[in-house]
Amino acid sequence: MSRKKETLTLSVPPGIKDKLEAIALRLGIKWGKSPSISGLLVAIAQQEVELGEPFTLNPTQVAALQQAAKLLVDSAHLLDAEVLAALMLERGKLDTPLRQSILQLVSQPNEGWRPRTDQLMNAKQPFRLLYRNNQGEDLEYTVLYAEVSFEEKRFYLNIWCEETDDIKNREYPELIHNRCLRFDNIKAIVPISGQWRYEGLAHLKVYLHFRGGLIKAYERRVEKDIQDEVLGEGKTKVRQVVRRVSNPFWLFREILRYGKDCEIISPENVRDRFQQEIKALCQQYGIETRD
DSSP: OOOOOOOOOOOOOTTHHHHHHHHHHHTTOEETTEEOHHHHHHHHHTTOSOOSSOOOBOHHHHHHHHHHHHHHHHTTOHHHHHHHHHHHHHHBOOOHHHHHHHHHHHHSOOOOHHHHHHHHHHTTOOEEEEEEOTTSOEEEEEEEEEEEEEETTEEEEEEEESOOTTOOOOSOGGGTTEEEEEGGGEEEEEEOOSOOOTTOSOOEEEEEEEOTTHHHHOOOOTTTEEEEEEESSGGGOEEEEEEEESOHHHHHHHHHHHGGGEEEEEOHHHHHHHHHHHHHHHHHTTOOOOO
16 A cells, blocks of 8 residues: 655745756765655755765764774774775765875775784784884794784884894894884785794883973883983982883884983993984984084
């Protein structure tokens, strides 16, 4: 038995009928092959279609969603990352490079290495890892220890490996077995026999002095800072923090944000390397420094 329908007569200005049909056609609301104004009105009444200006994402929102999608990919939540990518592509006003970057993020082959590495780490199982670095070189590592860290908006796999030949600059001989790898550059992982390295990554003990407002404002890194005390009085007052550092690169990135209120005291090779970074920065901006 067919449902009864109510009849509604509309009087609209010239041109409005064509616009209503165009909206119905865009939304795929048709009667047969023709756009249906009646169907459009029903969809509006039942709140099945959007009214007003189409919802769009501003650049800040796109950047936040893009970062979230990267974290989801790193964590092997690929379907969730694809949902965010589709939202950005559909609702974001994207230039061509950004659109291609988002497409590449979810279309590139990814075997979900995070769950696999978590499984091997929990089992204390050594493994062989194939990795392609940013220069396009394929490297193999025999991994005897691994842990995951979150650095500057993404997850990284930190490993202790047997290989050392790929390290050209050996300014930190104590850390020569450490590597920090991106999950999306991993190409293969194969479990192997061997002894897990229970002592973890190699570390340097780096002494930091915080001054000024950072004496109180610095937030201790519980997992990394092994000593934390206030020394001296008055103008000589400092907060001395001893940190376990497995990769000075991330330490330098952090300290640059602190400016003059943080100083690397020791070891000497770490302090010297940071001085070189500062000198290179000064030269880039035309600031003369003493050798």
